[in-house]
Amino acid sequence: MRVFQWSQLSDQQQADVLARPAQSQSAELQQQVAAIIDAVANEGDVAVLRYTRQFDCETLNELRYSEADIAAQANKLSTDVQQAIDTAYATIRAFHLQQQPQDIRVETAPGVVCTQRFDALNAVGLYIPGGTAVLPSTALMLGVPAQIANNPRRVLVSPPDKNGELSPALMYVAQKCGITEVYRCGGAQAIAALAVGTESIAPVAKIFGPGNSFVTAAKQQVAQRSGGPAIDMPAGPSELLVIADDTANPAFVAADLLSQAEHGADSQVILVSPSTSLIEATQSAIEQQLEVLPRSATARKALEQSALIQTESLEQACQISQRYAPEHLSVQMDDAEQYLPQLTLAGSIFIGHYTPESGGDYATGTNHVLPTYGFARNYSSLGLLDFYRRYTTQTVSKQGLAQLSKAIITLAETEGLRAHARAVSIRLENQS
Amino acid sequence: MRVFQWSQLSDQQQADVLARPAQSQSAELQQQVAAIIDAVANEGDVAVLRYTRQFDCETLNELRYSEADIAAQANKLSTDVQQAIDTAYATIRAFHLQQQPQDIRVETAPGVVCTQRFDALNAVGLYIPGGTAVLPSTALMLGVPAQIANNPRRVLVSPPDKNGELSPALMYVAQKCGITEVYRCGGAQAIAALAVGTESIAPVAKIFGPGNSFVTAAKQQVAQRSGGPAIDMPAGPSELLVIADDTANPAFVAADLLSQAEHGADSQVILVSPSTSLIEATQSAIEQQLEVLPRSATARKALEQSALIQTESLEQACQISQRYAPEHLSVQMDDAEQYLPQLTLAGSIFIGHYTPESGGDYATGTNHVLPTYGFARNYSSLGLLDFYRRYTTQTVSKQGLAQLSKAIITLAETEGLRAHARAVSIRLENQS
Known part of the structure; x- marks a missing residue:
């Protein structure tokens, strides 16, 4: 050294x-990934199955794991590993439970009430890498906060082994985290399916998780699409x-x-x-x-x-x-x-x-999904907040509007937006 | 209709x-923007000045506004508009002040203490569009939360008018928000300068604000660069x-x-x-x-x-x-x-x-920087949290490590990572 x-x-x-x-982000890789995304967008499940047979399991016929099969796989796990997962689940859950966001309500002026609300994303995609390694820890790091946020759809995807199976450790984690929607697919084709949707996999709002260079490129590409999903962080x-x-x-x-x-x-x-x-x-x-x-x-x-x-x-x-x-x-x-x-x-x-x-x-x-490659300067470590979106509301009374009207009208006119001003004045002229 | x-x-x-x-994201536009970013990365201020002279003000010689000139411009603002800005500043500040994040500390197991900490981003770039419109309201929406987060560097950029000036309203907002670093430049060249840095503009960690199609494309492109800045949201x-x-x-x-x-x-x-x-x-x-x-x-x-x-x-x-x-x-x-x-x-x-x-x-x-174009499904409205990053810490005692050791070692071995296991066992064997 x-x-x-x-x-x-x-x-x-x-x-x-x-x-x-240096990270290789060759134009060739980007094109290959773009072609996979296009194929999934055009052909749906057929394309996802074709790539999964090509890369992971030649004989695969069914992308989705049934709940019974998740349970059957989970049951194969040794007691030792079960207990290790139980311990990790408990600490990760304890830490992320304390991260729950609170809505706020502020009366910013008399008769003007604003709120900020946190809403769990309606569907999250959790990508767990496969290949030679089995990564139940990554499934915990994504599955536990998703369970706490209670995202209505929590979708786990991971490339199957040669027999078309996901590991017992992974399925044990899925079960503990209440994940019932599990698909046997990985790589760019899985990211594409989560982003654009297929007959069997409905699209998600945000995709989480690490992966190889194909997965990373696919996440970047789908996030740039019109109406594409959000992604957790650069890899x-x-x-x-x-x-x-x-x-x-x-x-x-x-x-x-x-x-x-x-x-x-x-x-x-x-x-x-x-x-x-x-x-x-x-x-x-x-x-x-x-x-x-x-x-x-x-x-x-x-x-x-x-x-x-x-x-x-x-x-x-x-x-x-x-x-x-x-x-x-x-x-x-x-x-x-x-x-x-x-x-x-x-x-x-x-x-x-x-x-x-x-x-x-x-x-x-703590969560092990972390910003790397210098991105710790400007991105956050993964946390419970990443499984929510924030939005705001405001309720203004007629009196509240009267009080703010001069400021709104003056600013609207400064910015040359007369209809913005009119939307205020018309409400105050009106006697109804 | x-x-x-x-x-x-x-x-x-x-x-x-x-x-x-449909949004036009033509390949030609993307290439023009890429060329501007390359020019700024290679030539620095010279390129920023050249583009600014070409697009905004032919005679510009100095990118940065001195604090005295910010004050002089702000003083030209009419009392009416000053008061309108003061009113808006007060409500926006009241709402964003309540969004301040709290660090957390959790003992997840005996002898295992984890924290999540919020740290204001060290440098934020606030882009305010120019052209025919004057947009003090956007400056308020970015400047007020940055002031509350107290980001050490808060950098405002905006294209100058034909006389090389930014509007009195904008400079009045800058002054109220304690922004002392103001540059006369806009478009893709301003985004490039904030991202890669020039002799006079140090790079920032995150870029905020709306803009035309050049600005939008430039934000997307710089966010994809190795070590590039984060951006607020898709436009x-x-x-x-x-x-x-x-x-x-x-x-x-x-x-x-x-x-x-x-x-x-x-x-x-x-x-x-x-x-x-x-x-x-x-x-x-x-x-x-x-x-x-x-x-x-x-x-x-x-x-x-x-x-x-x-x-x-x-x-x-x-x-x-x-x-x-x-x-x-x-x-x-x-x-x-x-x-x-x-x-x-x-x-x-x-x-x-x-x-x-x-x-x-x-x-x-409330903040008017909001996810549009369907992105309200998966992105948050701009808020105070966007001006911070989150990171975590953990402190484990020897006893705490002993208690977690079986879980860590079992999971590391399940994942085939022997050195991960060894980093735990070596600490417990050691008698020092």
Whole structure:
């Protein structure tokens, strides 16, 4: 892993060290995805089935899982994994329950009452990636807030295995979250079906969840369509920045960096520390732990574009973190809390020596769907609010209107909108 | 204006009546905008000045307004308009002040403390359209919540007039909202500058505000860039749907429909009512009021793609509104409140006979930046929350981690992520 002395780098070198791995968004990929979306829009279920047979399960005949089949699959799950899911469900639910929004009502002037109301989105699509991995944790992170928001339609889609099945763990989560609408399809074809609708899959208002480059491109494309669905946030590879000082345990720091690096060859991990000895010890610990890691080949690739950065101070370390705006930020110091006011630009922050990043991936209760790739500067971590929309109302009495009329008419005339002014004056002239 | 009997229409005819006017998003426009963004990214201020001279003010030399010049312009404003702005500012501030978010702290399991924190975006760009109209109201709708959120950088951009000036009304609003960073530029070049930054304009985290087709395309394009800014919501032409019964005053209904129609030839207005007599009387009132309307040519064009829809019942009228999901929904009935539970899909709702839509444009206190073009199904009305980002933290004690360890390790192994499990077990083996 590369080691850098931050203060000795030029501006350009500093920018290069903190640069994200390039994401391929080739024109070819975009065209392939556009063609899949068009096919689903024109042919409906036929196209979704055709792509699913091509990519996932050759013999698939039925997209939808019946409730009985969801239950049958869920029942196959081992008690161990059931209990693990139960624990995670409980913490995630506890944290998201406290995020429930409150409507407001304000009398902004005498006789003028305004409200802001939160309404659960009428239909949400929850995309759970498939492939070799089974991701019940992502289903929990999307399914639990949707259950609390009580969105009338909660639709789960995920690519089936070669036998046309979704995993027992995934179906156990679906059952716990009260999701009864489950389809065996993934990739751009599933996103297209959720966006434009087919004979068996009605369109949704918003699509949530991570995915590969096809899924990401499809989400972006459907969100640009007239009347297209909203999407949760822009996607990118996973990343972790650790700030640590001499009080940190290098074996813990190494384990956290590796847990992020094993996600994928495009993951990025960064350690920022003023301590030479911690950086050296972490480097050794990484090498030692890599030897017993099953996914070490993936992790080694991710480490090539990662960095150990030595700073002059903890303040400088915090500045680097704010500039990088990591998806996951781990602060491993005895007095970590003291630095939090300086550390705001991150998706989720892991505080202290006993808060591994993997804890938040599964079971502390926070959501693991987070802005990455620098988007933590301007996008929010996924939360319960993302499953609602806000709208407003106003009720004005005749007296209230009379009081505001001069302001409205003056502003309307300033903006050259005479009919806007007339809609007020006509109401006050009228004697009825 | 076309009149339809809803129940006599075929499914396709119903869909056609509620179809939005097509928006031109020509490939040529997209390419022009992409070229402008590239030019600004490569040449910085030089390109912004060049386009501003080309489109707005031939002699412009300085993009930024000094604070002294903001004050000097604001001082030119007439007392009448000052007072109108003061009134609107007060109601808008009162309504948005009550939207302040609260951080939360939850102990999700013994020794596991999670928080959700709201942080004001560090820099917001507020786009105010220019051209022939002067739009102080839009500046209020963006500037007041930014002032309450206290975003550290609040940047206002707007195209200058031929003399290189922004209007006194706009500068008065800037001053009231504590905006000190004001630039004389508009169009795609202003959006590009806010997104990628130039020598004189540092980039922002999120761009707000309406604009013409160039501005809209530029916002969409910069939001797709790696590390690009967030944007407030997708844009579209303005629209109003009125639900009314026999208790409504046709002159009021006509005035509201016309106030929306005068916005632009692409505006759409729809009246839905079970009352034949109201529809007929409204139609006459529209003709009558059109005769004295300065922008009647614009309004007439908008009315061509608008509709008066006769329904069998008020319930059917509500269903049509929910299907259309209007930006503005006006409910003009004596017992309007009773129908609100059935009317959720709208940007903002205007309740009763004395609540003209133009009231909300200026001075009831609600925000007039609203999802249009059907996006009220899945996007929120602009509010204070849009000026913040949410992130989470977690702090786990050694005991807390021990308690969650089985769940985390089991889930990590289910997902094939051994290093995730190891980051937990290494902390519990360790005796330090």
